[in-house]
Amino acid sequence: MVYQSLYRRFRPQTFREVIGQDHLVAALRNAVVEERVGHAYLLSGPRGTGKTSTARILAKALNCIDLSGDGEPCGSCDSCANFEAGNSMDLVELDAASNNNVANIREITANAALGSPGKRKIYLLDEVHMLTAAASNALLKTLEEPPDHVIFVLATTDPQKVLPTIRSRTQHVELTLVAPELLRLHVEQIAKQAELEIDSAAIEYVVEQGSGSVRDTLSALDQVVTAGGIPEHRGSVDALVNAIVAQDLTDSMTAIAETVAAGVDPKDLAYRTTRKLRDVFLAGAGVNSGEATLEELPELAEKAGEMGRAVNVRALELLGQALVDMRQAPDPRLVLDLALVRLFAGTSDPHPVQRSARPSGQTQSSSERPAAQARAVLASAQSTGDGEVVAASSDSSSVAPPPPPPTQATEVDDRPDQVAPVTQTQTQAKGSLELSITEVSKRWEQEVLPSLAARARARFQAATIVTVAEGRVRFELPNETHRERCEQIKSDIETALRDIFEVEVEVELTAAQEEKVQTTAEPKAAVEEEVVDPAEFEANAGTGTTSVDRVLEAFPGAIASGEEDSASR
Missing domain, CATH: 3.30.300.180 (DnaA, N-terminal domain)
Structure with missing residues (x-):
């Protein structure tokens, strides 16, 4: 007999076997009992949460001959047996990712009116968001007004890509990830039914690997059973998380090198580290992420207090960006290393200016750059004119406050002992500014x-x-x-x-x-216009000076044309 994977072997066959989706199960079960099943449903949610399984259970219940009073299929009639065997003619499954053109949709619309052996005919379109725009438009009319015996169930992991005209013609139900507690119980039940010997550590491992997806959890359980336990090359993120908490770059790089050398993919390491840091952040705020046990919460809260919220958030941001950059990076480990370098570069030296400060009595080293000397002297020294100098600090490495405005100039004490001498370094630096x-x-x-x-x-x-x-x-x-x-x-x-x-x-x-x-x-405003009074011409008539002479005096350079005319006549 061919071995069948656990997630296929223990696929839910009734509504009560679906875990973590109580809102969907209650809505579909009531619709079946009250015979108020809609003509089209849109089921959306992450992978492995039960979209396809729920659609098959709905088709099985609608065609069950001996339906129970709570809407559950009997599982013993011929119709239920055909559904469980996967050869029922009342369920038409179509992978929209590979059958996404108009011809495939036209085939569905042409065959929708044909009858089937059962009472209802269910069309299950998986990954419906992969349909082309033309194919989606070709489906609209049949989806809006299908034959009375036809029900459409559309499944997708990305409902935002589904056309709004399709979403408006369906009843949209969102499925969510399953809580870790439910997954642990489910894994224990599956292990018991399959007669598997598995310890609690392995259960925690497969639940962590599943990340809320039932199918991924059971696939991880298959791997653990096949390997005989938790794979040794998995590598723990505790060493890297502890190094980040301690803000130690050397230990962080060592933890990455050892984990990657053990065979762990850098992407997987960054992903699991990010999730662990998220648990630390939530534990510090008094919230359980749902993936940590009650025994781990005190330890996580202690790490959150030691790390600090600012460093924790910064680490989450950088590692999250590193996960995005790793998709196209030729060397994912290099991206992870650089993310940690940026993290500690921003947190290891919160006050770099205070580190570089030196006592005021210490003279500046001769190896200091002239530009730094000039900037320091320009900021601290101030000339008061007439040869008076205000005392300036000889610490040229620290930046002094800007000089006050001229109206609020610092008064210089007349006492000679209050004037601090300007050091030779300041004089040289100031001289470098006095360029011709x-x-x-x-x-x-x-x-x-x-x-x-x-x-x-x-x-x-x-x-x-x-x-x-x-x-x-x-x-x-x-x-x-x-x-x-x-x-x-x-x-x-x-x-x-x-x-x-x-x-x-x-x-x-x-x-x-x-x-x-x-x-x-x-100059133009200072020149006064000279006014010539004609009366002066008459007053000076007896003096021998003619009016023409007076005009020529008033207007230098003028030519008396009347004299030239009389002379010519």
Whole structure:
């Protein structure tokens, strides 16, 4: 006799044998008893939850000759025997994944009106979401108004891909994953009926492998029975989880290497680790995920407190993303290793700035980069004018707060002992900022401008450096329109200058046209217009000065054309 797998051998034959789907069983059983069975049903849910088995039981009950009072098929009549043997003519099963074109649907619609030996004819379309759009549309009319003796049962694992017009013509019932407690009891019953010797550890293993799917659970039970126990190469995730809890990168990498070397797939390791970390997170919140036993909850809660919620959530995010990236990765283990590196890189140094801080009395090392010295001095040192200097901290590695506004300048005490001397390092760093306009202009033309992008180089080609002072470079542009366009990419210029001079540089843009208008407007406003009074011409008639002479004096450069005309006449 050919061996039959456990999930096929112990497939439910009655409604009461279906576990974990009480809402569906109650609805179908009542519909059978009250003879109110719908013309079309849509059963959706994860794999191995009983969609196909429930549809077969419904067809078996509708055609049972000796139906019991609670809607259960008798299992002894000829119709029930044919259903259990799988050769009933009243059930037509079609795999929509491989029969998904219009021709297959037309065959169903053409044969739907034909009679069958039993009272009802049931069409079971499995994986109905795989039908093409044309095939789904061809099914609509028959699905909406089938013959009186025909019932359609559609099964799918992805109801979102089913056309809304099909969903609206059916009674949609969602199936859920089975709880671990029910799966444990079910495995124990199956082991007892099949006379299998299996311990509690093996039961926990197959329930964990099943993940709420009855078929996957029984398949795992088959593997355990065949192997004579839990496979040794399975590998435990406890070592990796403990290393993540302790936030130890070395132990985490060692746990991955040892587990993968034992033959565990990195994808399976990442998946089981993610589930374990989820159980830890829920246990820390006082919730049982359903996959952990009561004895494991205190230990999981203790790990959650040791790890911290932030690290736990971060680990779940990174491992979840790693599972997605592993689908297309040529080396899944590398993806898992990088995920853990990112995890500990973000959690091992929560205060990096405080680590690098040094005592204020410690002088700066000569190996420090000049750019770091300049940035520190620029942030901490402030000039007060007239040779007065405010005391600055010699710790150039820590970032000081920005200088106050000019209106709130720090008052300098007149006592000489209150003025702290500026260290030699600060003086050198500050000197590196006092670049001459000639040097800045030269390096701008030779180094900065050629390194810019094409757009920035084109816009700043006409810019002229007018002033360089206190880390600020002022550019003059031909007009206001040009300045506004250059203002959009000012940050690119600041970045380029910072890279070349290795100091923080602030760029200021001005328009040359405005300054010229402002400077030329003032002299014109100061010129007073000279008014010539004609009465003065008459008053000065006796003095020998003619009116023409007075006009020529009032308007220098004018030519008296009347004299030339009289002379010519």
